[in-house]
Amino acid sequence: MEEGSTSFGAYVPDVPGCIAAGESREEVLQLIEEAVEFHLEGIREQGHRLPQPRSSIEFIEVHA
Structure with missing residues (x-):
């Protein structure tokens, strides 16, 4: 999700064309679920x- x-907007990288936009996080979560x-x-x-899923989420720790 992006603000x-x-x-707010959301997209699903593994499902081309699957996007949603709304005025709140809650609205976008509901809309992207329906879109998927x-x-x-x-x-x-x-x-x-x-x-097949091809995307992954990775987190890194940065010491700044």
Whole structure:
């Protein structure tokens, strides 16, 4: 999730085109959940395989 100057946005790197934007974090979390479900349902209905996760999250510690 990213916070902009007037809104919040989210995207799913492993599901191209799956994005959401809203006025609050809570709204974006709800919208991105719905967007993921919608995209995956469409992929299944078209007979395609679901994308395999390729992204990862890593954290590093910086001593500054």
